[in-house]
Amino acid sequence: MEVVNRYVATRHHIEGAPTEADFEVKEEMARWAPDSGEVLVRNLYLSIDPYQLNRMKRSSVTHLAVEGILPGQAASTLLSPSPSVKRITTYAAGEVVASACEExxxxxxxxxxxxxxxxxxxxxxxxxxMSKVADDAAGFPLSHHINVLGTSGMTAYGGFFEVCKPVKGEKVFVSAASGSVGSLVGQFAKLAGCYVVGCAGTAAKVDLLKGKLGFDDAFNYKEEPDLKSALKRYFPDGIDIYFENVGGEMLEAALANMNPYGRVALSGVISEYTGGARRAVPDLLEVIYKRITIRGFFAYDFLSKFAEFNAVIGGWVRDGKVQVLEDVSDGLESVPSAFAALFRGQNVGKKLVKLA
Ligand SMILES: NC(=O)c1ccc[n+]([C@@H]2O[C@H](COP(=O)([O-])OP(=O)(O)OC[C@H]3O[C@@H](n4cnc5c(N)ncnc54)[C@H](OP(=O)(O)O)[C@@H]3O)[C@@H](O)[C@H]2O)c1
Incomplete structure (x- = not known):
């Protein structure tokens, strides 16, 4: 038995900011009956992530994502550059519709x-x-399992607590702070007793950070002609921890304002993915003299601690200590516009596409 499977494919390699025209929805007939050991999943929520753009380029720095750096599937299917126009693997949540596997x-x-x-x-x-979402998962919506209880939560929790090792009272700066990862990092930092300032690209996002999400302060980076002096204003006593989602000038400005022994968690550099902004050129003497630690990491570095992280994060969400932001588009056809929206700053919180 077969079923019609629609999938989103890139039409060509993408250079620059993605647009809807770079993608198409295609159809194929897929096997409904899995072979021995296989499982067929009907996808219900798809994760839409900035890093995907790096896989869609002709030449990609993600050639570094070879076996050994990340566990098997994560390296080979999530990060490797697409050799040609093809469908896209992603983190997603769904329901098993047919299984030839005992588990x-x-x-x-x-x-x-x-x-x-x-x-x-x-x-x-x-x-x-792949993990099963237990029936008793405390009543969390399925979408949370690819968001706060999935890769966004792992990135934010692992990047902040394991990489930055915060100490109560430290001053934390978060970029792309109203996004999926940034909104969680800022809230985790408040729970750790830190002073937190975030930046985002609209006045409404700034209000959200200072209001619902409880950041100590926030600013619209698009209205700041000089990011170095803006950060000096928000951090007169310097930054201890910078959670980096943006790159380019933002990284340079943050480094210039870091305190001695500051830590920078390099989560992502979205401004550099489209080639629109120049790459960061940090003053490395500053890094040396101030003994700053800059560490890159992947969410999947923390896979072995997934259950441990989720126990803590799930508790915070259940107790209302962490607000979960989800920005949901409907239907597979909306994947291209949902993806392009990330690079236009049009999402608030985790960008997801709901199917069915
Ligand atoms: N290391 C890992 O394992 C890992 C895992 C997940 C995500 N990440 C990284 O974390 C970062 C955030 O990802 P996310 O999934 O949470 O996305 P997100 O923040 O929810 O969405 C992207 C946001 O980035 C901001 N942005 C877009 N272009 C920008 C530019 N040129 N300059 C400054 N800001 C820009 C926009 O908000 P504004 O309104 O603020 O402009 C946009 O809403 C990305 O760099 C991503 O690659 C890393």
């Missing part, structure tokens, strides 16, 4: 590496990033 049965909810498509077949193995 999974029809009706099970799962979250892990699936695809920008209606249905995905996967074969469980230790290298495959």
């Amino acid at each position: 999974y049965k029809a009706g099970d909810k799962v979250a892990g590496v699936l695809g920008w498509e209606d249905y995905t077949l996967f074969k469980p193995s230790p290298a495959v990033v």
Whole structure:
């Protein structure tokens, strides 16, 4: 038996900011009956992530994502550059509709590496990033499992607590602070007793940070002609921790305002993905003299601590200590515009596409 499977494909390699015209929705007939050991998932929520753009370029720095740096599937399917025009793998959540594997049965909810498509077949193995969402998952919506209880939560929690090692009272700066990762980092930093300032690209986002999300302060970076002096104003006593989501000038400005022994968690550099902004040229003497630590990391570095992180984060969400922001578009056809929106600053919180 077969089923019509619609999937989103890139029309060509993408250079610059993505637009809707770079993608198309295609159809194929897919097997409904999995082969031995396989599981067929109907995807219900797709994650829309900035890093995907780096996989869609002709030449990509992600050639560094080779086996050994990341666990099997994460390296080979999530980060590797697309060799040609093709469908996109992504973190997603869905429901098992057919299974030829003892561990999974029809009706099970799962979250892990699936695809920008209606249905995905996967074969469980230790290298495959996939987890069952327990029925008793405290009543969290399925979407949370690819957001605060998925890669966004792992990135924010691991990047902030494991990489930055915050101490109560330290001063923290978060860029792209109203986004999926940034909005969580800022709230985690407040829970750790830090002073937190975030930046974002609209007045409404700034209000959200200072209001609902409880940041100590926030500013619109697009209205600041000189980011170095803006940060000097918001951090007269210097920055201890910078959670970096943006790159370019923002990284240079943050480094210029860091305190001795400051830590920078390099989560992402979205302004550099489109080639629109020049790459950061930090003053390395500043880094040396101030003994600043700059550390890059991947969410998947923390896979072994996934359950541990989620126990803490889930508790905070349940107790209302962490607000979860989800920006949901409807239908597979909306994937291209949802993806382009990330680079136009049009999302607030985690960008998701809901199918069915
Ligand atoms: N290391 C990892 O494992 C990992 C995992 C997930 C995400 N990340 C990284 O974390 C960062 C945030 O990802 P996310 O999923 O949470 O996305 P997000 O912040 O929810 O969405 C992207 C946001 O970035 C801002 N932005 C877009 N272009 C910009 C530019 N040129 N300059 C400054 N800001 C810009 C926009 O908000 P504004 O209104 O503020 O402009 C936009 O809403 C990205 O760099 C991503 O690659 C890393």
